[in-house]
Amino acid sequence: MVKHIQKSIALFFLIVFISGCNKKQDSQITIAVAANMQFAIKEISKVFTEKTGIVCDIIIGSSGKLTAQIKEGAPYDILMSADMKYPENLYNEGFTTNPPKIYAHGKLILWSTTKAINPDIQTLLQPEIKHIAIANPTTAPYGKAAISTLKHQKVYDQIKDKLVYGESIAQTNQFIISGAAQVGFTSASIVHTTQMKNKGSWISIPENTYTPISQGVVIIKKKERSHKTLQFYDFLFSHSSQEILKNFGYIVTQK
Incomplete structure (x- = not known):
């Protein structure tokens, strides 16, 4: 009887733990971000999380290296590149759900x-x-x-x-x-x-x-399309996000 209760308690806590992990994963997205954006993205993701409750796991690196990691299976939801070359490459090779879109121009x-x-x-x-x-x-x-x-x-x-x-x-x-x-x-x-x-x-x-630094974003193709990823993608082009980008010296064209 005691062993049965102990097993039940252990099973209960295991279920709670797994549920907690799944909940954490469900409320989080992973964004691969070009290194020039490392400061602006902190502010953008902070405001996004405050508005939605969705946590952003930010991975910083060069656009080329992040692209290579995506091709090797890195579990990123979005790539924010420092150019259009790498997002277009991923799109042409079938790694994204959408063609790249310019979110800012760098200086x-x-x-x-x-x-x-x-x-x-x-x-x-x-x-x-x-x-x-x-x-x-x-x-x-x-x-x-x-x-x-x-x-x-x-x-x-x-x-x-x-x-x-x-x-x-x-x-x-x-x-x-x-x-x-x-x-x-x-x-x-x-x-x-x-x-x-x-x-x-x-x-x-x-x-x-120099050639204009048009910085592009794409959503990475996954088995399950997350509406949370789409929420961030849309937020990136919102007035709030574009104002943050302007404050960090980027040129934006969105109103």
């Missing part, structure tokens, strides 16, 4: 946290500038944009040996913040954060020197 800047350095393209040619940080142009769209700018300004050949490559914009920012690189190309979003707003100096890179 490239040249930033330095080193005293006495005034960021400028011509400054990069100076012999005292030993290291210039950019994101890996193979997997990070902002890195690709930086290379385009350097070639457009006809200084790439002179400074290519000074370039140090971050795996993503997040690592590139660390190179600049730590001083490991005296100057670097990055997303304007970093200098709009509370922590970095008044740190160092920066200039916007003319938009006609």
Whole structure:
């Protein structure tokens, strides 16, 4: 009799535990986010969770690496890329439920946290500038944009040996913040954060020197389509979300 009661109690708690886990999973979505969005997405997901109760598990990385992970079966619900190339690739190969849609346009800047350095393209040619940080142009769209700018300004050949490559914009920012690189190309979003707003100096890179950084989003195809994923997707284009993006230096076209 005692053993029967003990088994019943154990079974009860097991059911409660499993139910709790399932409930937690049901109220959570996983979003793969390009590194340039790491600050803005925190604010967007915070407001979204406050409105809906749905928790966002944020995975940060370069657009190329996140795309590779999705193809390998990573359980992401949404990809927010730093360009349209990777979302279009996933869509064309049947990994998404929808064609990619632009949620924002990124801005490239040249930033330095080193005293006495005034960021400028011509400054990069100076012999005292030993290291210039950019994101890996193979997997990070902002890195690709930086290379385009350097070639457009006809200084790439002179400074290519000074370039140090971050795996993503997040690592590139660390190179600049730590001083490991005296100057670097990055997303304007970093200098709009509370922590970095008044740190160092920066200039916007003319938009006609690089291909527009159109950042796309797609919903990843899964066996069961979650309405919670659709809720976040729709929220991303809401006035609230678009205002947050604008505050972080992105260009948005939605009203």
